[in-house]
Amino acid sequence: MKHLLSPMDLSVEELDQLLDLASDIAANPKKYARCCEGKKLATLFYEPSTRTRLSFEAAMLNLGGSVLGFSSADSSSAAKGESVSDTIRVISCYADIAAIRHPKEGAPMVASTKSLIPVINAGDGGHQHPTQTLTDLMTIRSLKGGLGNLTIGLCGDLKFGRTVHSLIESLVRYENIRFVLISPPELRVPDYIREDVLNDKHIEYKEVQKLEDVMGELDILYMTRVQKERFFNEEDYIRMKDFYVLDKAKMELAKPDMLVLHPLPRVNEISVEVDDDPRASYFKQAQFGVYVRMALIMTLLGIAAPDAKEV
Numbered sequence: 001m002k003h004l005l006s007p008m009d010l011s012v013e014e015l016d017q018l019l020d021l022a023s024d025i026a027a028n029p030k031k032y033a034r035c036c037e038g039k040k041l042a043t044l045f046y047e048p049s050t051r052t053r054l055s056f057e058a059a060m061l062n063l064g065g066s067v068l069g070f071s072s073a074d075s076s077s078a079a080k081g082e083s084v085s086d087t088i089r090v091i092s093c094y095a096d097i098a099a100i101r102h103p104k105e106g107a108p109m110v111a112s113t114k115s116l117i118p119v120i121n122a123g124d125g126g127h128q129h130p131t132q133t134l135t136d137l138m139t140i141r142s143l144k145g146g147l148g149n150l151t152i153g154l155c156g157d158l159k160f161g162r163t164v165h166s167l168i169e170s171l172v173r174y175e176n177i178r179f180v181l182i183s184p185p186e187l188r189v190p191d192y193i194r195e196d197v198l199n200d201k202h203i204e205y206k207e208v209q210k211l212e213d214v215m216g217e218l219d220i221l222y223m224t225r226v227q228k229e230r231f232f233n234e235e236d237y238i239r240m241k242d243f244y245v246l247d248k249a250k251m252e253l254a255k256p257d258m259l260v261l262h263p264l265p266r267v268n269e270i271s272v273e274v275d276d277d278p279r280a281s282y283f284k285q286a287q288f289g290v291y292v293r294m295a296l297i298m299t300l301l302g303i304a305a306p307d308a309k310e311v
């Protein structure tokens, strides 16, 4: 049985197949409407979520399946002290596949060792968020026509932002990728990403503080929220939360076809005046998230795409 705990659990070939399936789903949603009839998805969310949890649920419902789960640790037996391992053993009796979000790094991985059903990491602390990465890759592939030959700027909280870590790890596997890492010194990417991913694979990158200085070089600008919940003291958060604000004036410095992505939720880092710019792609990105999650659920459950003739 396969789980999705890190983006590296999928080979480039498997990733391409999954994105092809997601694109076919986007083009022919009706064809897939009964693929998961009789199947259940459990969403076990120990941390807040809007998009990830609801897009997983929408994905399973679109496939004709059903959903069950909880949306906060307080409303589950975690509040009574139950371990994630025990919870997943029990959920294995109730559902066919589970998506888990947890504040502790590695919790979905621990759950997967005791699980009888496929486990999807829906975000573990400041570590990884592989299904957001699938969403990001589908967005880039669909709107840019491919995943190679790109200069990608990642801006904001590169230290605690799990979506950034998963996206870098995935993109380094494509041709001619260059990163511009834009953050205050306190929020630089963790050493393991710089050493084991970027340096080790000889990826071209630079680290800068000012967004204005690099706007004109970027094909993609991936903005992120400063991750308030991961800070040890509030003062540091307050000092850094408005470090970057993408506004119309900064967008004027960008290429005419640069895409602005953001995993959302946004706080102040993208001014609402940017939303009407045709390069602002973060709401489209949220829509792509449903299609990739449909493709992922089918793939992990071993359900093949229906033949168009059968439908």
Ligand code: NCD
Binding pocket: 051, 052, 123, 129, 132, 162, 163, 224, 225, 263, 264, 265
């Ligand atoms: C992200 C997350 O949870 O890491 N949100 C999401 O899943 N779309 C980003 C964030 O919370 O800032």
